[in-house]
Amino acid sequence: MNSKIQRSLAVVSAAALVFGVAAATNAQAAVKTYTIAYQGPLSGGEASTGIDEQNAVKYAAKLFMKKNPNIKIKIVSVDDQGDPAVASTVAPGTGSNKSILGVVGPAYSGATIASLPYYKAGGLVMISPSATRVSLTDPASPDFGGPVFHRVVGKDDLQGPALAKYATTGVSSAKVFVFDDQSAYAVPLRGFVEAGLKKVAGATVVGGGDSVPNTTTDFAPTIAKIKTSGATVVIYTGYYSQAAIFIKQLRDSGSTAIFAGGDGVFNQEFPKLAGASAEGSRITGVGGLAGISPKLEADFKKQMGVSSGVYSVESYDAANILLEGIKAGNTTRAKMLKWVKAYKGKSVSGNTIKFDANGDISYGLFAGFTTKNGVLVNTGIIK
């Protein structure tokens, strides 16, 4: 081959290579990928809660990417099974993965406490949709999550009295038996419920209560105590999978006492697992998307293929705070933390989201739900 032709061929191919690479780089520059994480129980007995929450986060990201085609959002799923022991094994990886700009979660308070040291060390901002333990935002407590921890849900010192009130509504001189599942979430909540009961006219706490390990399946001794105490209302602070086992045994024992539970029991799996025994149960929780915007709920179902579930409003709000932060150019952890701290915006529920110095929002409304024909039905905000 002629050396001239050889040379020009080489020049042409080199030019093509350079141009090609440049073009590819330009195309990549157009779409940037940012990562956030969702942390909660995605497997295990509490998986239903985590899957519902993660769906809401994915939905928020989907809508965001549609509006902002040049930003791609990657969601890392961090499965802590709602268990502090599991959380402390998955949190170090999340904390040290610098591509993660913020976490929606953890879902549960115990798992939050176990994860906190790693996220504090990594300066990773967290916005929990459902961790309600009071001490998480109490600067005097060793569980204090500041500066990284925030939540868009009301605390247990609001929920406890609301649950006490809802459980005893319409029951004159209520005799209330309260028991917990020994978890980091349930024990303090039980305290706030008992404190709340003192303010309910005519209500008395009876039987001394109980504290049952969350692996228990035989509730006979607790039921013996409930029967001895003559309780007309039984309040359980714990989670839905256990509550379902308990309520069946309580009804089988012949007791007709009202059963009530906190937001740990608030899950549509509860009536499914417990069947007819769950009818009439009174559960405190937070209203879902469907109650706030039927239009948004319809779109959610269309996009995600399933209905929205528990804490969908909170998870959607939490994800949007991080997503707006990314849009505003806060693409380092430090900037994102600053963004969240200074954030002021609207929740899909219409409330104004603004965090106080300890990471709490100013509102927090709990709604009452009752089981009717195998489904938890919203009966309105507890006032």
Next chain:
Amino acid sequence: MNLQVLESQFWSLCLQGVALGFIYVLISLGYTMVYGVLRLINFANSEVFMIGTFATVVAQVGILQNQTDSQSLHGFRLIYTLAFALVFSMVVCGILGILVELVAYRRLRALGAKPLGFLISAIATSIVLLETTRIVTFSRPQTSPRLLDKWSFGEVAGANFRIDTVMVIISGVIIFFVLDRFVTKTRLGKAIRAVSMSEENSKLMGINLNRVVSLTFFIGGLTTGAAAFFYTTVYETTQFNVGFNLGLAAFTTAVLGGIGNLRGAFYGGMFLGVLEQFASAILGSQWKSVTVFTVLVLVLLLKPNGIFGEAVQQTRT
């Protein structure tokens, strides 16, 4: 401390304790039979139980096509369904018992391994079973349908004789009696006892050692499978980690009664079941484990081989 509960619920707690005790007894036979023959603890037995609970659900829902929210069954259909689920769970656990022995014990026995080797291989097998089930079931609790309507024969002194409670106790007694007769009266039972006394001498007598060991694991699996069926029928739920607590309680039962001793397991189970109920009711459920294990330590301090265990001198090292 809640002593009031004793006044109105004493017999109720006793009855519930005995029913729970029978479930412990049936699982503990899986430990005690194997220990009697091999002087080794079968730590995989708790997971054999767990598999049995899932086998029960598979039999009821998967094979016999009863839906989770289906109505209770009656008459022949009920008896057939319960009997099928019981036999299915027992057979699955029996076969699993044999497999556990083949995988975790046989080769190590042939190589003359130290007890620690068996302990580790049994725990490893147990973890494999546990984690596999966790992955397959997505760690979610599985509800078993209420096929048996829980009607009551009536109350006596506050104790509610409900059909499931009565069924567990009567079946427990029958299974235990049959097993006891089998071990004491039949040729195979005698072979098991012979191996338990002396491996070497029983070999000289022409007993096929491997077959006896397999048989022992099979029988332990059968009783554990029966326990799994009763557990699932009474509590109507299971989960991948259900074996841990129940297995621990059954192991405690075996040790309390004197591991290796069938009748010891029986008394150990009754004692533990009732003790757990009273400790939880009087002191609070949070004190249950503290009470149970304090009593266990005290018993072992006084009788190192359990209440009905062999005297120390007779124990092989």
